[in-house]
Amino acid sequence: MSVNARVTKCRVHDLVRELAIEKAKEQNFIGTNIADPPPSSTSSSLFSSKSRRIYSDFERASQLDFIVKCFKVLRVLDLEGLEIECIPSMIGELIHLRYLGLRHTGLKMLPPSIGNLRSLQTLEINNLRQVPNVIWKIKNMRYLYMERQEGDVPLQIDTLQNLQILSGITFNQWIKNDSSNLTCLEKLKLEGRCEVEGAMFSNSIAKLPSLKSLYLKASDDSSIPPFAINYCLHLSKLNHDPMVVLEKLPKLLTLRLRAKSYLEKEMHVSANGFPQLKVLQLFGLRELNKLNIEKGTMPWLMQLQFYSKTKFSGLDELLNLVEVKIRLPRFQLLLMFRRSRIPLWDYTW
Numbered sequence: 599m600s601v602n603a604r605v606t607k608c609r610v611h612d613l614v615r616e617l618a619i620e621k622a623k624e625q626n627f628i629g630t631n632i633a634d635p636p637p638s639s640t641s642s643s644l645f646s647s648k649s650r651r652i653y654s655d656f657e658r659a660s661q662l663d664f665i666v667k668c669f670k671v672l673r674v675l676d677l678e679g680l681e682i683e684c685i686p687s688m689i690g691e692l693i694h695l696r697y698l699g700l701r702h703t704g705l706k707m708l709p710p711s712i713g714n715l716r717s718l719q720t721l722e723i724n725n726l727r728q729v730p731n732v733i734w735k736i737k738n739m740r741y742l743y744m745e746r747q748e749g750d751v752p753l754q755i756d757t758l759q760n761l762q763i764l765s766g767i768t769f770n771q772w773i774k775n776d777s778s779n780l781t782c783l784e785k786l787k788l789e790g791r792c793e794v795e796g797a798m799f800s801n802s803i804a805k806l807p808s809l810k811s812l813y814l815k816a817s818d819d820s821s822i823p824p825f826a827i828n829y830c831l832h833l834s835k836l837n838h839d840p841m842v843v844l845e846k847l848p849k850l851l852t853l854r855l856r857a858k859s860y861l862e863k864e865m866h867v868s869a870n871g872f873p874q875l876k877v878l879q880l881f882g883l884r885e886l887n888k889l890n891i892e893k894g895t896m897p898w899l900m901q902l903q904f905y906s907k908t909k910f911s912g913l914d915e916l917l918n919l920v921e922v923k924i925r926l927p928r929f930q931l932l933l934m935f936r937r938s939r940i941p942l943w944d945y946t947w
Contacts, residue, residue, distance in 0.1 A: 662686055670694070677703055678722070690714035698722070701743075712736075724766070729753055742766075750790060756780060765813075773798060778805040787813040810849065838862075845871030845895070857882030869894040879903040891915055 610618075665672070666688040675692070676699035683704065689695075690711025697720045700708075706727040713732030720741040723729070728749035733742065734757040742755070745766035755764065756775035762782050768790035777783075783806050803812065840860060844853060845867055851874055860883050869892040872878075876898055880886065889904075891912030899916050903923040 663688060666691055673697065673717075675699070679703070685709055685712075687711045693717060696720065700724075706748075734758065745787075745789065747789075769793065769799070773802060777802045780806060782808055784808050785811040785813075787815065789815045810851070839865055841865050841867050841871070848873055850875050852877040852879075854879040854881075855883060861885050863887045864890070866890045866892075867895045868892050871895040872899070873897065875899055877901045877903075880908060883908070 662682070663686050665675070666686060670692070671694050672692050673694055674697045675695060676697065678699045678701045681704050685700075685705065685708060687709040688711070689709065690713070692715065694717055695715050696717055698715070698718060700721075700723045702724065705723070706725075708723070708726065708730050710730050710732050712721075712730060713735040715736055717738055718736050719738055721733075721736075721739065722741075722743040724743070724745045726744065726747055726749075728751045729744050729747060731751070731753055733739070734754040737757065738760060739758045740760050741763045742758070742761060743763070743765045747766065747768060750768045750770050752774060753767065753771040754775060755761065755767065755771075756777065756779045759779055760782055761780055763785040764780075764783060765785070765787040766789055767787075769788050770790070770793065772788055786803075786806070786809060803809070839862065840855070844850065850872060853872070853875060854877075856879075863885055865886065865888070867890065871892075872895060875896050878896070878899060878901070880889070881903060886908050888909045888911065891910060893912065893915050895912075896916055898918055900918055901921045901923070902916070902919060
């Protein structure tokens with residue numbers, strides 16, 4: 599389990615595994631590896647048109663046409679890592695498709711017919727020139743990953759009331775949607791230039807009742823308003839103490855402030871701040887010299903990570919702290935290693 603109670607690993611009894619495989623075969627939910635599409639005369643004998651899952655190592659776009667024509671009940675299609683230039687518009691005919699993986703394919707555009715995939719629950723894409731503004735039609739969408747968009751065109755997503763994870767939407771795209779409709783959204787990652795007024799952005803986040811994690815990735819010359827639920831921030835160049843706002847968030851479990859997210863020398867956490875926080879990471883804040891911790895703050899903090907030069911006032915008030923990770927400059931790390939018997943790999947830099 600992760601710090602926010604998310605399952606990261608599990609073990610399955612061998613009997614349960616065999617039962618799952620048997621049931622998958624009964625439901626035709628099997629893997630079919632396609633290197634070359636068979637001739638039409640033999641396709642029915644070699645491949646079942648009722649197959650629901652395909653993994654492939656093909657390279658030609660024509661083979662995508664073959665999939666769309668012959669596997670009408672397909673539910674999972676993962677093309678990650680394949681060099682393909684385009685997706686045929688016929689993909690919109692796969693009305694039973696639930697998962698579509700298109701990461702690292704070289705694709706720059708998606709056909710508008712993608713909006714016909716009304717059963718789609720997960721879409722993974724990256725490095726597109728732009729995402730077609732038809733995603734709003736896919737009402738069953740739960741997980742939408744679209745990192746590193748090259749363009750910043752309007753994208754409506756506020757009709758996706760079942761959406762749980764939204765990763766890669768730009769700040770400008772986000773602010774033009776009504777976030778109050780996204781009642782199931784638990785994880786949000788925003789990218790690109792932040793040209794949004796601070797109060798407006800904060801209000802859009804405050805309307806998300808289920809939000810547990812917010813990751814804000816700004817471009818080098820932009821500034822992000824200091825507001826989040828589960829917070830990971832870097833390159834935001836804040837010159838005012840973000841703890842003033844963040845410590846009041848009642849559900850915050852993990853706070854990571856990374857390179858150039860804060861440019862001043864001191865931070866302060868007041869009494870009763872961060873009532874649920876379990877992990878605090880202060881890495882890359884090279885200007886930060888001191889963190890003042892008042893009595894009664896961060897009562898559940900278990901893990902603290904920081905650079906060696908940061909000094910703490912009130913560290914003994916953290917009664918549940920069980921792990922401290924200190925990052926050292928390389929020269930200081932080597933010096934300490936020579937003077938002690940502690941293995942080098944117990945330190946990080």
